[in-house]
Amino acid sequence: MGSEERRYEFSWDLLGDLELGRPNLGPSVGLEVYRLMQYSMRDVLEQRLGTEGADRVFFDSGKLAGMKLFENVIKGCDDLSQFVSAVQNALKELGIGIFRVERSEPDMGSFVFSVFEDADCSGLPDIDHTVCTYDEGFIAGLMEAFTGEEYDVKEVDCWCTGDRTCRFAVERV
Amino acid sequence: MSGGANMEESGREDALKALDNLESVLLKGRPGADEAISDPEVHERYEKLRDQLKEAQRSLRELSAGRLSESIGSRGYTFGLLNNLQSNLLHLTWQAKQIASGDLTQRIDFLDEFSESFNKMTAALEENRRQLEERRAELEELNRSLKDEVEERRRAEERLAMANHKLKILSSVTRHDALNQLTVLQGYLELAEPMAEDAKLRRYMERMDVAADIIAELIDFGKKYEMLGTEGERWASLSGILAAMDPGPQVHDGCAGVEVLADPLLDKVFYNLYDNTLRHSGGASRVDVSNRLDGDDLLIVWQDDGQGVPESEKERIFERGVGKNTGLGLFLIKEILEISGIGIAERGTPGEGARFEMRVPAGRWRYSD
Numbered sequence: 368m369g370s371e372e373r374r375y376e377f378s379w380d381l382l383g384d385l386e387l388g389r390p391n392l393g394p395s396v397g398l399e400v401y402r403l404m405q406y407s408m409r410d411v412l413e414q415r416l417g418t419e420g421a422d423r424v425f426f427d428s429g430k431l432a433g434m435k436l437f438e439n440v441i442k443g444c445d446d447l448s449q450f451v452s453a454v455q456n457a458l459k460e461l462g463i464g465i466f467r468v469e470r471s472e473p474d475m476g477s478f479v480f481s482v483f484e485d486a487d488c489s490g491l492p493d494i495d496h497t498v499c500t501y502d503e504g505f506i507a508g509l510m511e512a513f514t515g516e517e518y519d520v521k522e523v524d525c526w527c528t529g530d531r532t533c534r535f536a537v538e539r540v
Numbered sequence: 541m542s543g544g545a546n547m548e549e550s551g552r553e554d555a556l557k558a559l560d561n562l563e564s565v566l567l568k569g570r571p572g573a574d575e576a577i578s579d580p581e582v583h584e585r586y587e588k589l590r591d592q593l594k595e596a597q598r599s600l601r602e603l604s605a606g607r608l609s610e611s612i613g614s615r616g617y618t619f620g621l622l623n624n625l626q627s628n629l630l631h632l633t634w635q636a637k638q639i640a641s642g643d644l645t646q647r648i649d650f651l652d653e654f655s656e657s658f659n660k661m662t663a664a665l666e667e668n669r670r671q672l673e674e675r676r677a678e679l680e681e682l683n684r685s686l687k688d689e690v691e692e693r694r695r696a697e698e699r700l701a702m703a704n705h706k707l708k709i710l711s712s713v714t715r716h717d718a719l720n721q722l723t724v725l726q727g728y729l730e731l732a733e734p735m736a737e738d739a740k741l742r743r744y745m746e747r748m749d750v751a752a753d754i755i756a757e758l759i760d761f762g763k764k765y766e767m768l769g770t771e772g773e774r775w776a777s778l779s780g781i782l783a784a785m786d787p788g789p790q791v792h793d794g795c796a797g798v799e800v801l802a803d804p805l806l807d808k809v810f811y812n813l814y815d816n817t818l819r820h821s822g823g824a825s826r827v828d829v830s831n832r833l834d835g836d837d838l839l840i841v842w843q844d845d846g847q848g849v850p851e852s853e854k855e856r857i858f859e860r861g862v863g864k865n866t867g868l869g870l871f872l873i874k875e876i877l878e879i880s881g882i883g884i885a886e887r888g889t890p891g892e893g894a895r896f897e898m899r900v901p902a903g904r905w906r907y908s909d
């Protein structure tokens with residue numbers, strides 16, 4: 368792209384005025400639409416960039432989304448308790464999933480979070496790999512926005528691997 | 541044909557044996573004794589299923605024993621449920637730790653009855669803590685105002701002690717100087733008396749003399765009154781005090797062995813009673829001092845055979861300024877006794893002598909050997 372001016376640089380305003388825009392249909396769309404978009408896009412990305420490249424794009428997009436959500440919705444949190452409550456609420460309100468903490472060692476920068484009924488994968492057929500790459504990025508983005516430090520997030524269990532819950536190991540880089 | 545029938549027969553046997561063993565694992569936790577399944581494929585499938593079942597049971601056992609750290613090894617629906625259970629238990633453990641560390645803001649969602657009771661409990665804890673904090677704030681406020689009050693009282697006491705000290709010095713100095721001047725006055729009166737030829741002048745000078753004596757007594761009273769209650773208490777033998785009475789009307793001591801715990805000025809009580817009899821009894825010839833028990837109290841009685849005290853005077857005689865002389869004698873007696881919790885009243889029959897009864901409460905009197 369070089370010096371070309373950017374057309375799609377993310378800003379919260381791009382989400383538009385939800386109430387004004389859809390007076391009759393409201394702000395929600397079906398989960399299948401979300402997945403339709405995600406998995407079709409994933410298909411094309413994989414064809415163009417390979418599996419790893421597609422995953423990288425998904426992770427980075429998720430991370431950008433996590434940071435923007437923190438800046439615009441969750442905002443100031445004084446401590447981990449407030450952060451957890453706020454994330455829990457936001458993910459519930461937005462229908463993203465049921466967020467829970469399984470383990471936290473803030474001093475070590477080490478956490479285990481789980482997301483039940485994850486929008487990305489809950490109900491998908493069993494396959495032999497985890498799929499919530501976008502969520503990995505999303506959690507990494509939330510953590511970085513909250514702590515100011517970079518985090519590595521790995522989905523260790525996923526609905527898709529037959530675990531019925533998505534579990535994320537979160538470690539400070 | 542018969543070979544095919546045999547095959548069918550043994551296949552059915554294998555299947556039943558596999559099912560029996562799986563049922564045994566499910567119900568008893570282990571397979572039966574006979575696991576010999578002839579068909580290799582059936583045998584392999586049987587063993588795989590058996591091991592998964594046992595693995596699921598092992599995981600369940602770990603979870604039910606509260607050991608949550610081991611990851612659920614296998615995949616699939618059943619293990620997915622176990623994984624869910626483990627995740628929930630870990631989450632609840634984390635929540636409990638948060639509560640233990642004082643974080644009462646966490647809530648649990650979507651765990652049905654459990655969420656409800658857990659969230660109620662956390663909310664109740666939070667409310668309790670809020671009330672405790674409120675109470676603590678109140679107590680702190682109370683404590684602060686109490687401290688202020690104590691401090692104010694301490695300052696007041698300091699001021700009082702200072703004022704008292706100044707007053708004492710003032711009265712002592714004043715008394716000393718007044719006594720000196722009085723001695724000068726009495727000296728000149730004594731010198732002047734023989735020179736007075738005029739009968740009227742001599743009468744006036746006698747009255748001056750009497751007045752000077754009264755002033756001396758007043759000064760003496762001031763000194764004693766100031767000492768009252770300042771030197772603690774001590775046990776005093778009544779006989780010891782009575783033995784030192786001046787000869788005048790005879791004092792009959794009926795108080796041998798009686799000791800009283802009182803201010804060191806107790807002897808002044810009896811001197812003043814004696815003085816009172818001497819001056820105001822109208823010619824008493826004897827005094828009887830006796831004692832008797834009245835409940836737990838000891839009653840000490842001072843009885844003379846003079847004119848006694850008229851009914852109308854019985855109360856007033858103890859007031860300051862009432863009396864024929866300085867009016868301080870009986871007042872001082874009452875004050876000295878009162879400071880030690882001893883009451884005094886005049887209960888004599890007018891015309892048959894004065895009778896002063898002193899009531900000494902339990903713990904303030906004793907009989908010595």
Ligand SMILES: [Zn+2]
Pocket residue numbers: 485487488489497498499522524525526527532533
């Ligand atoms: Zn997942």
